[in-house]
Amino acid sequence: MSATVPHSFWNNVSYNARRYPLGVAGGIIMIVFVLAAIFASAVAPLDPFNTNAKASLAAPGPVYLFGADMMGRDVLSRLIHGARVSLAVALGATIIGSGIGCAVGLACGYIGGWFDLLVQRVTEVMQALPLLVMALVITASLGPSLRNTIIAIAIPLIPSVARVIRSNVLSLREMPYVEAAKATGMSEWRIAIIHVLPNTLAPLIVLATAQLGSTILTEASLSFLGLGVPEPYPSWGRMLSESAAEYVRTAPWLVIYPGLAISLVVFGSNLLGDALRDALDPRQRD
Amino acid sequence: MLTYLIRRLLLMIVTLFGVSVAIFLLLRIVPGNIADILFDSAGMIDPSEKQKIIADLGLDLPLPLQYWSWLNGVLHGELGFSYVSEKPVIDEILPRIPITARLAGLALVFAICAGVPLGVISAVKQNTKLDYALRVLSLSGLSMPSFWLGLLILMACVRWFGTIPIYDRAPASIWAWIAMLAIPAASVGFRSSALIMRLTRSSMLEILRQDFVRTAKSKGLSDNAVTYVHALRNALLPVITTIGVETAFLMGGLIVTETVFNIPGVARFLVEAIRWRDYPMVQNLVMFIAVVVVTVNLIVDLLYMLVDPRIRYSE
Numbered sequence: 026m027s028a029t030v031p032h033s034f035w036n037n038v039s040y041n042a043r044r045y046p047l048g049v050a051g052g053i054i055m056i057v058f059v060l061a062a063i064f065a066s067a068v069a070p071l072d073p074f075n076t077n078a079k080a081s082l083a084a085p086g087p088v089y090l091f092g093a094d095m096m097g098r099d100v101l102s103r104l105i106h107g108a109r110v111s112l113a114v115a116l117g118a119t120i121i122g123s124g125i126g127c128a129v130g131l132a133c134g135y136i137g138g139w140f141d142l143l144v145q146r147v148t149e150v151m152q153a154l155p156l157l158v159m160a161l162v163i164t165a166s167l168g169p170s171l172r173n174t175i176i177a178i179a180i181p182l183i184p185s186v187a188r189v190i191r192s193n194v195l196s197l198r199e200m201p202y203v204e205a206a207k208a209t210g211m212s213e214w215r216i217a218i219i220h221v222l223p224n225t226l227a228p229l230i231v232l233a234t235a236q237l238g239s240t241i242l243t244e245a246s247l248s249f250l251g252l253g254v255p256e257p258y259p260s261w262g263r264m265l266s267e268s269a270a271e272y273v274r275t276a277p278w279l280v281i282y283p284g285l286a287i288s289l290v291v292f293g294s295n296l297l298g299d300a301l302r303d304a305l306d307p308r309q310r311d
Numbered sequence: 312m313l314t315y316l317i318r319r320l321l322l323m324i325v326t327l328f329g330v331s332v333a334i335f336l337l338l339r340i341v342p343g344n345i346a347d348i349l350f351d352s353a354g355m356i357d358p359s360e361k362q363k364i365i366a367d368l369g370l371d372l373p374l375p376l377q378y379w380s381w382l383n384g385v386l387h388g389e390l391g392f393s394y395v396s397e398k399p400v401i402d403e404i405l406p407r408i409p410i411t412a413r414l415a416g417l418a419l420v421f422a423i424c425a426g427v428p429l430g431v432i433s434a435v436k437q438n439t440k441l442d443y444a445l446r447v448l449s450l451s452g453l454s455m456p457s458f459w460l461g462l463l464i465l466m467a468c469v470r471w472f473g474t475i476p477i478y479d480r481a482p483a484s485i486w487a488w489i490a491m492l493a494i495p496a497a498s499v500g501f502r503s504s505a506l507i508m509r510l511t512r513s514s515m516l517e518i519l520r521q522d523f524v525r526t527a528k529s530k531g532l533s534d535n536a537v538t539y540v541h542a543l544r545n546a547l548l549p550v551i552t553t554i555g556v557e558t559a560f561l562m563g564g565l566i567v568t569e570t571v572f573n574i575p576g577v578a579r580f581l582v583e584a585i586r587w588r589d590y591p592m593v594q595n596l597v598m599f600i601a602v603v604v605v606t607v608n609l610i611v612d613l614l615y616m617l618v619d620p621r622i623r624y625s626e
Contacts, residue, residue, distance in 0.1 A: 149322070150329035153601040157563030158581070162597060165585040166337045238454065245456050246567050250582050265459065274469050281466075284459030292454035299450075 041304050048300020054293025062108040069102035073259055085278050092278035094264075100278060103259040104286050110260040111287070114171070115240040118178035122240075123233045125179070126186025127225065133187065134194025135217050141191075148184040156181045156239065157246055164247060169255045178243050182236055189232055193225045227305040234298035238291040245287050261287050319612070323605050330601040331385075335378050338590050381591075385598065391591040395584075400595050404577060411569070411576035414492050415561055418500035419554070426504035427550065430511025434546075435538055437516060445508070452505025458567035461498035465571070468494070492574075499568040503557045510553050514546040548619050555611030559604050 042049050061068050076096040085092040091100040133141045151159065163177035197203065198221065206216045247253030248262025264283040272279045365371050369380060384391055390400035433445040518524065519542055527537045562578065569579035577596065584592035 146325060146329060149326045150333055152559070153326050153330050153605050154597065155559040155563040155600065155604065157566055158597060158600055161566070161582065161585055162334065162337055162593065165588075165593065166340060242456050243563075246458065246563070249456070249458055249567060250570060252582070252585065262456075265456075265462070274466075277466055280459075280462050284456065284462065287459065288451065288455045292451060295450050295454055 041300075045300035045304060047296050048304070051293045051296025051298075051300065054289060055297055058108050058290045058293070059112060061105050062112045065106045065109050069099075069105040071099035071102045073098060073102040073106040074257065075099075084276075091282045092276065094276075094279055095272075100264075100282055103264060104261070104282060107259045107261045107264060107283070108286070108290075110171070110254055110258040111241060111244055111262070112290070114175050114178065114244045114254060114260070115237055117175040118182065118240045118244075119233050119237050121175065122179040122182025122236070123186050123229060126183040127190050127222075127229055129183060130187040130190025131194055131217060131222060131225070133191040134198065134221075135213065144187065148188060151181065151184045154181075156243055160243055160247055161250070161252060164252050169252055171254050171258060174244060174247060174254050177247070178240050182240070185236075186229070186232055189228055190225050193228055194221055197221045197224050231298065231302045231305055234294060234301050238294040238298065241287060241291050241294070316613075319609055323609060326605055327598070327601060331382060331598060332378070334594055334597045335381065336374075338594060339374065381594065385595070390595045393584075393592050394589045395587045395592070400591055403592065404580070404596065404599065407575060407577045407580055410574060411565060411578055413488060414496055414499070414569070414574065414576060415558075415565060417489065417492050417496035418503065418561060418565075421497050421500035422503035422507055422557070423554075425500075426507030427511050427547070429504075430508040431515055431538065431543060431546075433508065433512040434515035434519065446512075449505040449508040449512075452501050452508075455501070456567070457499045457502055457564045458571045460501060461495060461568055461571040464494050464498055495568050495572040495574060498571075499561065499564040502564060503561060506557060506560075507550055507553060510550050511546060514549045515542060518542045518546045548615070551611060551615050551618065555608045558607045562600055562604065 070090070076098055077093070091104065093099055094103070129144060133144050154162075159181045160177040163180060164173055167173040167176065194217075203216055203220055206220055211219075244253055244260065245262035245265070248260045249266040251263075251266055253262055254260040261283045265280065369377055372380070381391065388401070390404070392398065393400055393403055396403060429445055429449075433442045433449075436442045519538075524537060524542055527541045528534075532541075565576065565578035566582060568574075569576045570582060577599065581593065581596045581600075583589075584596060
């Protein structure tokens, strides 16, 4: 019955899934990582915190599939638990950054005037600094912790989101249906929330997915530099920083697998992001 | 043109002023005075010593006054003294700049030399296996942390050559410089090359569909002449803009790459200064990075205007 309805949600999804197989692949990669993160304790073969002097730097084998680190902790289990930290930071930062950016962009498009000008100047100030530099300075200022890492990565995301939403709002405001809503006597704020905001959702989703990858990379870089998520959370970036200097020669598995996990999840989010952009925002298609 | 330039320069000054205020305040909302941190980390106990530190660093002055004395110093080329080495900040930063500049330049050259041709090939061979392979390559370039790629290359060097190219002393000749920096430059430039490749491809595809390309083909020009003479010139315009945007990303990449390869440049120095809580250093280094990013963006915009006569900024 529902198969004959041309515009049902699931029809739309399956149509787009067939059009963008790479996006589906990216989505599957993301889902696998998210599930691993959620059910980390059930999925991980061993305890990620359990040290074992006898297994120090054990090479990959039947017990330690991806090897063990210097303290004899299972790399695979630490990676699975690390997914929790890395994805929580990435998702948290992306949601906070996109949310605030969306609100700021909407306000700019609607209030305009001095507020818009002020926000534009602040945006330019923020864009004069590379994302990682700003995140570094913010963590340096707030001190390293899980919460502060999320904040430090979220703040630099705000300007680009605000900019996209602002230009979107400016064009949406001229739409006939907004005029119609105005004619019926709806207040400006109700129009902004009920009519304009939902229509900025597509570019917002596209942008947020694209940013997800860069937040994961930023978290990895911060943790790699020792200024990200602190102990006892096993973040992927910190696993690399712990092993980078000493074990490049002796225990390559300590370097290869965490980096592979980062690359794979970012790769997945990039594939998904590209497909979403093509499907939702045809103007940007390449 | 002149008014545009003046307007841009004024905006640039406003932006840099904003950066200076932001970074100054950001470093002072820290819970705990800088003097406390210094005091604790130096293992001093005498409270009078602490008062002396506070007075020496001018931390007892009100914030606007502290800011003014820093800004005044910056405008006169006096950046203050490092808390850690107690040497003038400028003497610490200046010798590191050429190292980072060389690395960044080499990375950019690598990114353009690899990104543009591969992007063109990908576009010309659209939807072939080669195109798919190149697209996966560029997407993986955007997905890999540059420091991990650097580590992988180091590991490969150990395996095949038995040694790691580590920066121990300043190389003598320009060739020694290039040999020393080639591997870090490639690992940090790979991301940029992936982005440039993607952009070149999509902009090539758009140009190849246009009327003037069809005209060039129909008047009997060879495929190569059409692609490289007519299409590529136009396709490169958006790529120039990316190079401006990419400078900021490159800076971020340099921070981790210089750390991995132990290169004593400006970018790694920022991390060290942050670790040591050397605030005068952090403040000035961040300002320096902002100046570089803003200047490069201005140059790229002007270049864009020179290359594309259709664009003329009025006002």
